[in-house]
Amino acid sequence: MRALLIVDMQNDFLPGGALAVKDGDKVIPVINKLQEKFDFILATQDWHPADHKSFADNHSGKEPGEVIKLGGTDQMLWPVHCVQDSEGAQFAKDLNRTNWKKIFKKGLNPLVDSYSGFFDNKKKEDTGLTAYLHAHNISDLYVTGLAADYCVKFTVLDALKEGFDTYLIADATRAVNLSPDDYDESLKEMSKSGAEVITSAAISF
Template sequence: MTFKPALIIVDVQEDFCPPNGSLAVAGGRDIVPTLNELLALPFPVKIATKDFHPQDHISFASNHEPPNNKPFESTITIENPLNPSETQETRLWPDHCVQGTKGSELVPELDVSLVHAIVEKGQDKRVEMYSAFADPFKNPCVSKSNLAKILHDEGVTDVYVAGLAADYCVRYTAIDSSNEGFKTWVVGEATKAVDPSAMDQVHEEYSKVGVKVISKDAQEIEKVKEYS
């Protein structure tokens, strides 16, 4: 297939950014100039994603009884609502990116005028959904976005991923992208992690599925600059 790259900017929303985000990633706003540099390149497909939760979402600590409802600390086991024998353990978070709130908005510094489509995720209150493609349940999947369809319909071959957070939504979006059959590149300096100490594990997972972390000056970015 002829090279056709897509850029996915993951969840660069107010609630994930200082100074006021309820789940702010340290330095989250600092990557926006780099993201805008990437958006200015001739990617034929540019997508921004948004966490877009209902107020009663299962990942919010506020929706669980004490003592197991401490944001960042407590974990819960979620059963697949369509197959209770399949379970996932997930961390509980502060309320964030609630539909219709300021915190769910993309940060104004991001040049959204260059984005072709916005993909919303995490709307099903019953499941966690870090990946912009789908929730983690396989048997069956409960909630899917239209991201895979957009990319396949456009004939995309290579997916470049950036945004927030490197150890959660970027990570699982990149892994799902590779599993969808796209060559997948994560632009390292265009991401920030909730827990930077987790990144060694993330990179190990990437190596297993063929995701590569690159710099914004890498040969793979130069290839995009020459795209026409």
């Protein structure tokens, strides 16, 4: 059985948001159209406490884009984004949510970031997504959303490690692109790891 997973389609990642992904809003109609083809639809939601240590504002003298050590591992510092119950953390208003089965919140622990929809960045906390997919006999996972070079990529890589046949829908994602080629490099990395990179037009079941 197959499922569509919509990653972090939240206001702060859209144009005008705190951590805006260029053209992030352009994937909304693509994702809405894709949802018509799936009976099983899930989503992830960045849901940070205000004191999250990935926020540059929570470190004196630090700016977004700087890398620090957090709990012994490298941590990119970000603008304050997707704070719990804020407008920026809400899903895009034009995104169809009618048939979603479940939303998996991530990034709740202020001491560790969480890009993947499956685990935090240290692989110590589990969102429950794997168990939920297994409980519903999902074998094929089609991944969309924001952003291709961070949360989407790490979700795809973890899905592969968890044993799911994983598809990245290239026209249903965009990248932060801190470096200009991050989108292309992310797709290459996902493909090399075993994901099938496809377009929405190729889905015809």
